[in-house]
């Protein structure tokens with residue numbers, strides 16, 4: 001038996017016209033692409049390190065996901081929902097993941113600016129640009145009734161006080177500082193939430209984190 005699959009080319013949307021365009025490229029970003037900017041060789045002549053600088057413009061085409069990123073500019077979190085089974089996602093999905101829904105196209109739904117901690121980690125090391133902000137609490141949080149968690153920073157709490165399922169609020173940067181990226185917001189503990197008393201596990205984390213605070217103080 002042979003099966004013939006006919007693939008019909010389907011155009012999903014018309015070519016958009018972009019009349020609202022904002023550029024905020026810092027003056028020191030030159031977009032030079034890949035450039036070898038130096039090297040070093042060990043005193044015994046056996047080992048060589050090279051310094052490769054990367055400065056390249058990316059265009060992130062958000063397509064059907066655009067509403068989520070436009071929403072960030074407006075201080076809103078948009079999720080998507082399957083009209084068949086009702087599952088909700090932030091980060092968004094354009095099609096339902098349930099096999100029974102046969103890749104149903106999702107619909108947009110505005111999410112509440114509240115979340116719960118699914119899991120978290122405390123970063124004691126980072127890229128150069130974030131070193132002075134260490135230690136950084138990174139959470140995977142479930143916004144509203146989402147079926148998936150979204151990663152972002154948790155501010156306004158000591159690292160050892162974070163708890164599973166603790167309630168959070170979404171806090172946006174001031175409007176003029178937003179760029180339409182997930183870094184436009186972070187999480188903070190919800191109003192009225194207070195950490196549980198110290199316990200051996202919290203003491204353990206505190207001991208691990210304290211040297212990071214001390215080290216950051218020595219940074220210029």
Ligand SMILES: [Zn+2]
Nearest residue numbers: 082085096101
């Ligand atoms: Zn579904």
